[in-house]
Amino acid sequence: EVQLVQSGAEVKKPGESLKISCEGSGYRFSDYWIGWVRQMPGKGLEWMGIIYPDDSDIRYSPSFRGQVTISVDRSINTAYLQWSSLRASDTAMYYCARVVYILANSIYYHMDVWGKGTTVTVS
Amino acid sequence: QSVLTQPPSVFAAPGQKVTISCSGTNSNIGKNYVSWYQQLPGTVPKLLTYENNKRPSGIPDRFSGSKSGTSATLTISGLQSGDEAEYYCGTWDTGLSTGVFGGGTKLTFL
Numbered sequence: 557e558v559q560l561v562q563s564g565a566e567v568k569k570p571g572e573s574l575k576i577s578c579e580g581s582g583y584r585f586s587d588y589w590i591g592w593v594r595q596m597p598g599k600g601l602e603w604m605g606i607i608y609p610d611d612s613d614i615r616y617s618p619s620f621r622g623q624v625t626i627s628v629d630r631s632i633n634t635a636y637l638q639w640s641s642l643r644a645s646d647t648a649m650y651y652c653a654r655v656v657y658i659l660a661n662s663i664y665y666h667m668d669v670w671g672k673g674t675t676v677t678v679s
Numbered sequence: 680q681s682v683l684t685q686p687p688s689v690f691a692a693p694g695q696k697v698t699i700s701c702s703g704t705n706s707n708i709g710k711n712y713v714s715w716y717q718q719l720p721g722t723v724p725k726l727l728t729y730e731n732n733k734r735p736s737g738i739p740d741r742f743s744g745s746k747s748g749t750s751a752t753l754t755i756s757g758l759q760s761g762d763e764a765e766y767y768c769g770t771w772d773t774g775l776s777t778g779v780f781g782g783g784t785k786l787t788f789l
Contacts, residue, residue: 600782
């Protein structure tokens with residue numbers, strides 16, 4: 557079974573650092589991009605960025621570039637999302653998802669398997 | 680402000696058919712494939728359709744996606760009580776070089 561297992565809920569103070577994880581299993585991890593999506597309380601989905609485990613190629617949303625760092629350790633099939641200095645406005649649910657992203661004349665793109673989410677509370 | 684525009688809400692009755700629109704530009708929907716996601720209250724988003732009109736295994740054919748020009752549509756027929764949820768469209772924006780979501784549409788039963 558293809559699944560993404562995310563790390564547990566976090567409660568942090570403003571200014572603290574944080575790194576959350578997303579471990580893939582049931583498929584060849586290096587063959588698919590991994591994406592991160594933010595959902596603030598009562599709000600919609602926000603695309604943060606994606607990373608390709610095979611070569612660590614990354615695409616960031618302009619809204620999140622410089623605010624977070626996406627990384628991967630393909631030796632343990634795990635992707636990461638990290639903050640160096642959290643703010644109260646980072647309080648949200650963060651989902652990782654497996655991404656189909658294929659460059660062609662028309663780009664094939666969708667998120668087909670989602671992790672259960674990691675709740676981050678900054679207060 | 681989302682790159683893709685969806686109506687905030689739609690209302691329908693069980694058994695009816697409902698359509699949810701998603702409007703974009705030539706840089707995103709007009710150029711690339713569209714997907715739709717369902718998020719039931721308190722749960723993880725789930726892929727409903729991809730590549731404009733394909734369904735993953737296990738998704739009933741009551742859910743169908745389509746695309747025309749710079750707009751996409753999700754159609755849900757034979758509405759069931761379990762369909763009350765938030766629905767999001769998504770695609771790749773070639774100009775931004777990022778994925779994008781619509782703002783979401785909440786389906787509520789009358």
